[in-house]
Structure formats: structure tokens, C-alpha cells
Amino acid sequence: MADCQQLKAQFATPSGVEEAAHRMADFAMHHKREGRRVVLITSGGTKVPLESRTVRFLDNFSSGRRGATSAEHFLDAGYAVIFLHRHRSLFPFSHRYASLNWLDALQLVPSEGPRQEEELPSGSCLRVEVVPKVVPGLVPLLQHYQLVKEAGTLLPVEFNTLSEYLHLLMAAAQALSPLGNSAMFYLAAAVSDFYIPASEMPEHKIQSSSGPLQITMKMVPKMLSPLVRDWAPQAFIISFKLETDPTIVIDRARQALGTYRHQVVVANILDTLRTHVILITQNSKTDLYLSEEEASCGKEIEEKIVNDLNARHTAFINQN
């Protein structure tokens, strides 16, 4: 666990990590008893501060859409899901209305029944209703969401900075270790490759009057290495490789697989994120496509990714 100690030393433990670690451990044990597989999904980009009293930071392009949509399909496939996501990134179910201002979807309606009045402050006689045509598809989606909440199969955990992400990933690996090979890691978050160590960071806001800005950033230690080797050696681990240049993505994915020796790399290109991914293993390469026709029916490529990985996970469990 040398890497782990080294990482912990470089990034002081942020507040809230311990409490989240307990919640993840309880969640994992509960679903182990219920006989469910558990997947940890990481989602969204990490924030890398440039100043210790942070005004400026480096960020990664990631709305969290891949992670949020995948979570829904993992839940449908029977997994319990720990959703480790960037604060305010897209969230399962509700992300479908991410561009909606909910106040535009609400109307005030005079209240009639006594049931409503009981819940309202005295004197008030209005209730608030959703205007159905402003939020198409809300009824079935809400039913779906409420079923998931009742089943208790979704545990959201939030991070903001790279440091919070690193600590929470370690805690999640520890929480999932009792599950052995029935745990899956689906590492869809866009984690920064670079950071500024706390010791080299200016305390105060960098002054623009000092002229052009020179930033030197260190490389973030690769978490995948200790994760595969030490923290979750029995688990089924999927990493993601996003590139903008299609000519290098496959090589970079194979390289990652060779270096870290985990199970699958999902390779994708920024321009075709939603319609094409390539699943790469030690001895296979599988292209998944979403056709225009499928897209127009509301089908999503994440459903295909999750179905494929679910089948591979089953084979992985049976082999071991």
C-alpha cells in the first residue's frame, strides 16, 4: 500500500470523507447480504485549485452525462450503485431535465381537499402542480425514480476537488473489498492528470498586474495502479479513455490495459461520445454504435455499454 500512503501524504484528507466512507461501507455490506452486485460509478470532472484560498482552478470537460445515464442502466440490470460524482454534475434521472428551470414548469392551483390544506401553512390555500406539457415523460420517470429510492439501491456521494476524489475513491475501494469479484468499478470521471502540490501553491489570488501567467503543474499519481494491484485486486475494473484524436485512442487504451492489467477500457472520441465507443480487453475489441434511428427513439449508448459489461462481469465471476 505504498502508493496509497504516498497519495494520502500528498493530499490532506478533506472533511466529510470519513462520514462518506462509513456510508459506502454500510451500503456495500447491506447489498452483499442481499446478494446484489455493487458498482462504483465515478462521474464528472475534478477541480484543481491554483491558489490555496481558491479563486481560480483548472477543470475538465465533463457534464457527467455518461455516468448519470449509466447509473440508471446499472440499476435496471439489478446492480446497487454508489454514484461518486462531482458536485452539481448531472444526476441519474433528474439529468433528463437538466436544462429546465423548474419554476417554468410549475403552476399554482387552488387547493380543494383537506389532505392538501393540512400540509400548507395556515391561511394558504394554493398547491403547486407540474404543468405536464412542460415536462414530457415526467410521470413514468418519477415512478422509476421513486422505485429506486424505495429499493435503496442508489447511494450518491459528492466530490469537488481532485483531492476529495482521490480520498473518496480509496474509501470506496475499501468499502467494496468484502464483495470480492462481485464489485465493479466503472471509472467514468474525467480526472485531472495535473495538479499543483499544496506546498507550491500561492496562498492568495494571483494578481493580474504581475503580468502573464506561468503555471507549472505536476502529474497526478495514477490511481488505477494501486487500485488494481492493492485496493481491489479481485474486482472487475473498467476505465475510460477519452481522446480528441481518433488516430491514437486505441493505442492509448491498449497501453493503459498493458500497464494496469485491469479488465476493460472504454475508449471514446470527444466528437462521437454519444454514438460510438470501443470496449477493449486484453484479447478483444468491440465496437458499439448507436444508430440515428435508435437515437431518435430515445435509446442511449449507455444501455449497450452496461449490457455488454454486465455479461462480461458475469463471465468474470464464473471464471474466478
Next chain:
Amino acid sequence: MADCQQLKAQFATPSGVEEAAHRMADFAMHHKREGRRVVLITSGGTKVPLESRTVRFLDNFSSGRRGATSAEHFLDAGYAVIFLHRHRSLFPFSHRYASLNWLDALQLVPSEGPRQEEELPSGSCLRVEVVPKVVPGLVPLLQHYQLVKEAGTLLPVEFNTLSEYLHLLMAAAQALSPLGNSAMFYLAAAVSDFYIPASEMPEHKIQSSSGPLQITMKMVPKMLSPLVRDWAPQAFIISFKLETDPTIVIDRARQALGTYRHQVVVANILDTLRTHVILITQNSKTDLYLSEEEASCGKEIEEKIVNDLNARHTAFINQN
């Protein structure tokens, strides 16, 4: 207009700017005819790409809370508001429920009346209602929001990158120029001081395998200078100065006022954003505080800032 041309040359016009420019011009002319003052509020941080097919970017700390809250108080004071804000930053009225997952606030209720059934898809007989206790204060807030929508006094315009912000600010200045001194600029957005010119930007994602990252960023040309001098010489202009170091903030604010010769700088410190600001003009310095007691009653410092600026704006109009 030399600066303007220079800026336009450095940052190619993003799509959507022209359409927004028309909307702003129409909005300004309409409210001029109605005899209303118009304030342009800028809000949220700007995104500065590090690659032309952007995966990584530099960002500024700014939730947009100051701008969103101020917009409400300017509306209350009778202003028409152009709300030029970062995509997904906090929005007037709805920001009060920014941390709420709206799906947690909704319940399905059997529909009774025929009015509801007409709007629902056939076969469905459920309506969606807000659970009042999950969203305290919603009824009066929604009434307030709906009155503003009916009055047509709020125009939202979105930006994402620094380049979009610069072009939209220019367009807004042009839209507001017919209003002369009854236009106000309330520049609360956290605009990046640094950027990488398109010509020096790598096309593709920077590879982490190439070692530590060195970034050199140029200084963003100061927009306040051409805004005050050329684009809106008659308008009442307020800029903001945020620092983390309380010992330098007043000097920095006075410097800005000396350089740009606009009307007011609102100075604030990161740690006390919500409870203390200092309004600085050529010949005055006014501290505004929010006491703990006021905060506990739900009062906001933005109400005090807006009331103060409204009075100064009236005096400014009467003087000129």
C-alpha cells in the same frame, strides 16, 4: 473603437451572439419606451479553454449567487434586467432551490378534475404535485417569479467561454447605448484575467505522458477601459473587485477607479462575501454590513447594495 476591433480580432465571434444581440436591443428599446431604467448584470465565471478541441479549461470561482440575488432586487426596484450569466450558474429565483433535486420534491397524485385529464396523455390519470414541506416558501416565490415573467422585465442571456462573454458584453453595450445615463452596468461576473490565444493553443488534448504541464497564459485585455470610454460613455457603471487578501482590496479598488474612471467599485473579500462589501467612488467609501440577526431573518446584503446603487444612479441621472 480601436480596442473593440482588436478584441474582436483576437476572439472570433461565437455562434449565437448575433441573435442574442438582437434580443438585447429589442428588450432595451421596449423598456426605454416604457420609461424604465435597464441594468445589465453579468454573473458567474468564464471558462478559458486550454485546447481548441477543449477537454481542459481554466475556470474562476463563482457560483453566480451575487448576480442572481441582485437581479431579484433590481427587479423589485423597478429596473428591467438583462441577466448575462454563465451557463448553469445560479439563476434569479430558482437559485434558492439550487441544492434541491426536484424529483425528491414531487409526488404523484390521482387526478380528479377533467381539466387535468385533458392535458395528460390518454390512459394516464396521475398528476404531479410539489410536496410543500420539501420546498418551503415556494408559493410566494413562484408568485413573485410569475409576476416578473408576465411583466417581461427579465431577459436571460447565457455565455460559457471568455470569448462568448466578451462578444456579448460588447453587444449589450451597443443595445443599451440608446438609453444613455438611464442604463446601468453591474459587472459582477468573475472574468478570467488570463487566456491562451487561439493561435498558441494545441488542437488536441494535452497528453499526460509528455510529463509535467507548463502553461503560459496571456493577459486578457481589460474590457472596462473601452466600455467606459467608447461603448457606454453615458452609462452608470459598477465593477467588482474580489480579493482574498483584505489588506490590498481597497487600494486595488481605488486603482481600478483611477484607471477606468467609472462610477463605483464594489470591493469584497472571499471569506466575507455575504456579510460585508465596500462601495468605493471617486470621493467616498461606504461599508455595507449584514448583521447575523438580519441574515437569520433571510435578509441579503444584495438588497442593501442594490438600494444604495439605485439611489446613486438617480443622483447620477439628475446631475447629468
